[in-house]
Amino acid sequence: MPMVLRALLLSALLTLVPVAIGVAVSGDATLSREPAAYKGTDLADFDTTKAVVQRAPFCDLVPAAAVTKALGTKATLAAYDNGEKSDAFPGGDVPHEYGCRFSPSDTAVVGEARGWVFAPPVTTDAAQAMAEASLTKACTALPAAPAYGAPSAGVLCPGDGVQTVSFRGLFGDAWLACSLTLPSAVAQDELVRRAGRWCVAVAQAASVPLT
Template sequence: MPTVLRALLLSALLTLIPVAIGVVVSDETAPPPARKPAAYTGTPLSEFDSTKAVVRRAPFCELVPAEAVKAALGTEASAAGYDNGEQTEAIAGGCVAHEYGCRASATEGATPGLAEAWVFAPPVTADWAQRLVAAAGRTPGCAPLPGTPAYGAPSVGLVCTNGDQRSITFRGLYGDAWLACSLSLPAGLPQDQLVDRAGRWCVAVAQAAAVPVG
């Protein structure tokens, strides 16, 4: 082989080796493909330790994740909050509220539903909380929900029916704050599914209203 041709082939070979090495190194150090964020599911009430939460008697609605509202109602929703001392249609007769609360309703054209939550503005003693639990059990159209996990101490869970709507309500004492929440959806939804969605909604509410740790 002529000397000139041998030199050209050797030069080409030496050029290809670094390129091949660079390709191998590049493939080994390439970042892994980005993972899609997991869909919001919330925390089941059965996995929530309400004994470790202390709730503020203060506005909390803006701290509730929008994903929690959507997961509870199963659709996009519009939410509105109200403060202690405000006149609101959230209370029967549009009375003045002595609580901090919020209401989220399914948007127009969607399956009707309502997610609510509120915390009393005045402090609540343990004795008063026991009376509230007893009174809740006598609410017309409602019955105690058997086997429900604790939602504060003391606490109560209720299932209520109003026409073609059924609601699950959890209420309980956190420190000196009486916290309540409910989820109402069409009665055609199986009760176990409604209880699960209501539990996750109420946990999201308790976590939003809780005193920050640290």
């Protein structure tokens, strides 16, 4: 998401009255459990309506195998918490979110896998506006994109020698987003498939385990 758009949306969200739907847990407590086993589930086969995403740090719960499968190589994690300055943003802007950026450990390899969840609660109307704002001149809608929460959006963003697929959506009152950036030489359908599986892993890491 462009930084200006991100700042505007977050500013609007921070003025909202918190919703009391009780399906996502707020707070800064790190989720305490072991990372789930990575199964490589396609997004189309993942029921996002059952995921209960928490607005809390989750990067340590992302399976290493999910990162390796997404990027095709081992990666280094840069994580940040609500209100922290982070090198993940130009100028180290302070994000009102919890997130992680995985970059190839081999600096000669191009790619990036990211996941983040907004710290403030998000209403359905605000989420719908953000889903619509995801479509820009630089990012086009993925045709028949599987749901990633409700409402949600799936976009393809070409870049200089790279292309990014991102899914983002509302899970309860938690706005969760993920993206995968790979070289332009990677076939688009392969990028979409890998991004979908990566985003499932992000959603599972950020969610309360189903019992």
